[in-house]
Amino acid sequence: MKTDCPICGRAPVPEFKPFCSRGCKDRDLLQWLGEGYRIPGPPADPQSGLDSDERRD
Secondary structure, three states: OOOOOOOOOOOOOHHHOOOOOHHHHHHHHHHHHOOOOOOOOOOOOOOOOOOOOOOOO
16 A cells, blocks of 8 residues: 655655655644644633632633
């Protein structure tokens, strides 16, 4: 089964698999870090990191 680079469609290079180059690998990482990719789910609770005593209602 041949899988192409998910960014540009070229053949992957083993060193950067599944990407074809460091550039495509870095572009993919920047999409995740810059919130370019999103995974569907319920809205985040901004208070979820606090203990129950610290929550503001």
